[in-house]
Amino acid sequence: MQTIQADNYPINFNEKGYEALNLHLKENKYSNLFIIVDSNTNDLCLPTFLPFLETELTIEIIEFEAGEENKNIETCVQIWNVLTELGADRKSLVINVGGGVVTDLGGFVASTFKRGIDFINVPTTLLSMVDASVGGKNGVDLGNLKNQIGVFNLPAMVIVDTNYLETLSQNEMRSGLAEMLKHGLIFDKAYWEQFLDLKTIDFADFDDLIHRSVVIKNEIVTLDPTEKNIRKSLNFGHTLGHAIESYFLENENKTTLLHGEAIAVGMILESYISLDKKLISEAEYNQIKTTIKSIFDDIAFEENDIEPILELLIHDKKNEYGSIQFALIEGIGKIKINQLVENELILEAFKDYKS
Template sequence: MARKNTLMKSIQANGYPIHFNENAYEALNKHLAENKYSAIFIFADSDTNEHCLPLFLPNLETDLNIEIVEFEPGESNKNIETCIELWNVLTELGADRKSLIINVGGGVVTDMGGFVASTFKRGIDFINVPTTLLAMVDASVGGKNGIDLGNLKNQIGVINVPQMVLIDTHYLATLPQNEMRSGLAEMLKHGLIFDKRYWSLFLDLNNLNTDDLDTLIYQSVEIKNTIVMQDPKENGIRKSLNFGHTLGHAIEGYFLENENKTTLLHGEAIAAGMILESYISLKRNLISEEEYEEIKTGIDAIFERIVFEEKDLQPILELLVHDKKNEYGTIQFALLDGIGNIKTGQIIDNELIVDSFLEYNS
């Protein structure tokens, strides 16, 4: 598909810049020229090594020694075992305090790569190059780096910002359809919690071209950045980003550990979480029946429904107890307060949570 050369202005996030498309490599090479790094270590999973590094490496202008460190793809490898392997590889290859890690890949690569960089020798510089739609609009903003503890998502981690984030939407051409859809979930969420007009753009995706997508990605990053800049440590408004994630993460974790279930992509689980939590918002009189129907219809047009059996509900409820957003032993929800607004710190009883699954299945 033809693409106009849309120059998108860099966005200043909390302590680092986010550069787009052609600007990105110019900024990266300038950074490499100005900082006396000892070596560059590129972290990539086997998928991004094959599909994305051939696009990335020709744009890199440096005389520094470059080592490519590859690991297995997927959420099931985002754990401390992989981190230990990566710390060992860095040590064996002679990485020091002046080394730079560049994470090229989806959210698993940037989450874990940022965590490894933040903890190796008490912290070395890293740059993130998100290559999936999900990582561009979600993992790129906010400085959250972390790994899973068993099936509990992102339980171990730090908030630490990269030197810069480079978003080049040309990488999206390497993505399968289901990965593209997965990223749309976070974009839908940004509209639902913050900007009704932005949400409404997704109600008809049929006429979307690549330039429109570039603009939607840019706006999504702007929305998330606006929220994070107000609340970097997640003490207040940043909790609004958890909409759809309280139940979504529990669903994702349950399907990840259960061998009788097909592992879900993050966005697939979050799409279900948003429908469930919209129903809870409806039952708490925070949104109207019309708004609930609009949300359901909008999400259903993009995502297939997940099949929940009765025996799935109890284990999913048990996973909620470990949600890292909980405080003082209570499960905290971020619920919609009309489309485009959010109410955080909402405590919901199990009965209503079970009702939301029954409604989802009906």
């Protein structure tokens, strides 16, 4: 697959990625190398990654416990302390090998340690390949509130090796598929239509679908690196999706949702809102709802769940001047940003989702 040139860094694929990495290590005089992993990728991915490295640098592995609940400032403090104890300096390099939790947190750790050291991301989940690989967003959660603390800072490069997908469960693959569906809905109708019937997808060509998804996100981010305008389109499904994800994460009576599972619900809800605002047709809405529900299991919402979810919207990062901002689709493949939505319409969307 062809290398994608993002904003001042390359996204390399499969074997080309390791060639580019080793060339980068030769050309830059790093003092030492730190690889950040979680407990899953340490076991499942690091044994594949390490043999590709061609370097005489001292390599230290820093592992933290897997899970969204560990994507917090306390974990960062622990890793900053380890880096300090192991003699990391401003010429050290960090390589983050893992899913979105690892690349988000590892990128934030590197971006803030000694005011910033170089880092490289090696996303190992489908979600992180098509989402976290592009855009330079690094950060951690604040309690149950998603990605409240962070910075925009670009990696030196990204390596997307689709062989790591073999380590994923079906649920993890579906979670990543949600972001790919989103890219079609907001930007490319023809791309969306390739997912209308998963039985017709030739998974031998799945690398091409991943590559197209990364291209779409990169095009949007390149136009608006710091999310002042069109990059807000990437928030489709995420305004309600993040609130749902946070609520299920903090509620001990609920089963924690994967990111893509929550975003799938968010896309259906926000498509209903788009329908109510006459931005899409009923036929388009039915196609979106039917397609997403054919891939993802329904999530059960009780009556007393909805109000706490709405309260979480107040903390959404996309809010401006106290107003909740939605990105809604204006026909499949197009987007309309900065849309205000009243609570009554959100409640109607939940009722329709459950029907």
